[in-house]
Amino acid sequence: MLLDAQKIIHLFRYFWLLLAFSCGLYILSQNIIHSRDLSYQLNLQENISQNLEGLYPVQRTSYQADTQSLQILAEPLYLQAYVPVKFKQVQLSGHWFLNNQILDIGLKQKDATWVWQKVSNDDFVLTFALDNAQITNNKLEFIFSLPNLTPTDQVMLKDLVITLKR
Amino acid sequence: MNIGPIFRKVYRDFFSTAFFTWLILLMIEFFDRGSVHRFINLEYWFYFLLLASLVFMFFPHKH
Numbered sequence: 001m002l003l004d005a006q007k008i009i010h011l012f013r014y015f016w017l018l019l020a021f022s023c024g025l026y027i028l029s030q031n032i033i034h035s036r037d038l039s040y041q042l043n044l045q046e047n048i049s050q051n052l053e054g055l056y057p058v059q060r061t062s063y064q065a066d067t068q069s070l071q072i073l074a075e076p077l078y079l080q081a082y083v084p085v086k087f088k089q090v091q092l093s094g095h096w097f098l099n100n101q102i103l104d105i106g107l108k109q110k111d112a113t114w115v116w117q118k119v120s121n122d123d124f125v126l127t128f129a130l131d132n133a134q135i136t137n138n139k140l141e142f143i144f145s146l147p148n149l150t151p152t153d154q155v156m157l158k159d160l161v162i163t164l165k166r
Numbered sequence: 167m168n169i170g171p172i173f174r175k176v177y178r179d180f181f182s183t184a185f186f187t188w189l190i191l192l193m194i195e196f197f198d199r200g201s202v203h204r205f206i207n208l209e210y211w212f213y214f215l216l217l218a219s220l221v222f223m224f225f226p227h228k229h
Binding site for chain 2 (some may be wrong): 019
């Protein structure tokens with residue numbers, strides 16, 4: 001049976017609608033968070049990824065391919081993490097080579113102040129409550145401060161994981 | 167069977183579907199920032215619609 005013109009048009013019409021519907025379903029499936037924890041691993045080579053933006057300004061960092069770590073040239077540095085649904089806490093964990101530098105990490109609050117926590121070891125785990133955290137455009141903002149950093153100091157970030165917890 | 171009018175109608179359906187899907191996704195993105203744009207680049211989609219509409223304008227059609 002040969003297809004006539006109307007059938008061909010209708011066939012393609014349903015195909016385009018199926019594509020559009022699949023697109024919507026894909027978006028919906030990506031935005032349903034069923035797990036209690038959501039983790040983002042910072043890609044040291046890329047400044048912007050799907051869920052994280054930073055560390056920025058980019059000019060204050062330099063990726064070292066030989067050690068696969070990010071050298072901190074100046075401070076402060078900022079990081080934004082995407083928050084798709086409501087969480088209670090955020091945990092930052094990772095590994096720095098601080099070389100006796102003081103590192104303070106802050107989380108921006110609703111009143112535009114920062115809640116600070118000090119990193120005392122190269123391997124660290126910090127937890128911030130999100131009750132009063134400022135979430136702008138579904139993003140949290142962190143600040144990394146090294147107040148005594150000089151141009152000759154070698155401070156390297158080896159690994160950073162942000163975990164959102166319900 | 168004349169392919170020209172069929173192709174034109176199919177292309178018009180494709181463009182309409184793409185346009186309204188983009189519009190709906192854009193509204194969702196305005197409502198919940200990041201929910202769409204993290205996965206689908208709506209800006210590139212808009213540029214594609216622009217080019218697609220230009221191609222459609224230059225289709226020969228009978229008056």
